[in-house]
Amino acid sequence: MITLTRTGASENVALVTLNRPNALNALCRQLMQELSETLLTVEKDDSYRVIVLTGSEKAFAAGADIKEMAKLEFADVFQNDFFTNWDTLSRITKPVIAAVNGFALGGGTELALMCDIVYAGENAVFGQPEINIGTIPGLGGTQRWPRFTSKSIAMELCLTGDKISAQDAKEVGLVSKVFPTQQLVSEAVLLADRIAKNSPLIVKTVKNSVNSAYETSLNQGLQIEKQLFHSTFATNDRREGMTAFAEKRAPKWTSN
Numbered sequence: 001m002i003t004l005t006r007t008g009a010s011e012n013v014a015l016v017t018l019n020r021p022n023a024l025n026a027l028c029r030q031l032m033q034e035l036s037e038t039l040l041t042v043e044k045d046d047s048y049r050v051i052v053l054t055g056s057e058k059a060f061a062a063g064a065d066i067k068e069m070a071k072l073e074f075a076d077v078f079q080n081d082f083f084t085n086w087d088t089l090s091r092i093t094k095p096v097i098a099a100v101n102g103f104a105l106g107g108g109t110e111l112a113l114m115c116d117i118v119y120a121g122e123n124a125v126f127g128q129p130e131i132n133i134g135t136i137p138g139l140g141g142t143q144r145w146p147r148f149t150s151k152s153i154a155m156e157l158c159l160t161g162d163k164i165s166a167q168d169a170k171e172v173g174l175v176s177k178v179f180p181t182q183q184l185v186s187e188a189v190l191l192a193d194r195i196a197k198n199s200p201l202i203v204k205t206v207k208n209s210v211n212s213a214y215e216t217s218l219n220q221g222l223q224i225e226k227q228l229f230h231s232t233f234a235t236n237d238r239r240e241g242m243t244a245f246a247e248k249r250a251p252k253w254t255s256n
């Protein structure tokens with residue numbers, strides 16, 4: 001249900017594709033287990049620098065598998081901590097770009113919210129329709145929407161289940177760029193290539209620092225940023241980057 005393809009100009013981009021076409025990539029337990037394992041494989045493999053997560057042109061993911069969930073009782077989901085490991089994506093330290101075409105509903109939108117950068121195809125549709133089936137978002141929708149956009153947007157989406165277009169998602173700040181559907185994945189890989197050219201060590205530090213903005217007060221976040229900035233001065237890559245600039249040559253990163 002998941003395919004992993006090595007791609008990019010330097011073959012260091014992991015293209016991870018959700019591939020369950022008969023159910024519009026609905027997130028069943030097996031798919032999420034495979035996704036988690038694939039992401040952890042890529043995370044551990046230094047030959048991959050950046051991850052692009054995508055689905056099909058029709059669906060990024062139509063949400064958690066409703067037919068699978070329909071049979072469950074409170075005791076099943078509570079005692080087995082349903083959704084354990086479904087948020088592996090949010091713990092990956094390499095940059096993750098979501099390339100979203102088609103339906104990204106419920107858990108599909110929530111997967112996109114866990115990514116670092118979201119690119120969307122013109123046909124993308126986002127939303128949190130859980131309320132229509134008598135439940136609420138459970139993979140971060142009620143928490144990440146207000147942090148990444150606003151309370152009003154979060155409330156409106158989660159209370160109505162309304163769907164929004166790629167362009168609307170860009171206007172509210174979920175999506176950074178919108179592309180024609182068929183160009184989307186190649187544009188996401190081009191972006192991944194640009195990120196992959198930088199020092200992996202410093203890329204990881206940037207991701208760490210930006211993410212701390214969502215976990216801390218402004219003053220704590222500024223303190224973390226300053227400490228991380230100082231820490232780059234303990235790296236060869238910082239020395240190499242500044243030396244290469246002064247010597248008018250391209251830097252050679254060693255990631256130490």
Ligand SMILES: C/C=C/C(=O)SCCNC(=O)CCNC(=O)[C@H](O)C(C)(C)COP(=O)(O)OP(=O)(O)OC[C@H]1O[C@@H](n2cnc3c(N)ncnc32)[C@H](O)[C@@H]1OP(=O)(O)O
Binds near residue numbers: 105108137
């Ligand atoms: C914590 C997270 C919670 C959640 O994520 S809850 C789930 C939130 N998601 C939703 O509520 C969306 C459910 N799906 C839909 O509303 C519709 O689908 C769409 C609007 C996305 C697409 O409609 P159309 O183009 O008419 O396709 P189709 O015939 O409905 O779907 C094709 C096959 O895919 C299955 N499917 C779609 N979404 C799900 C899903 N979320 N869980 C399980 N199956 C799904 C259908 O049932 C059907 O299958 P078959 O051909 O066997 O009838």
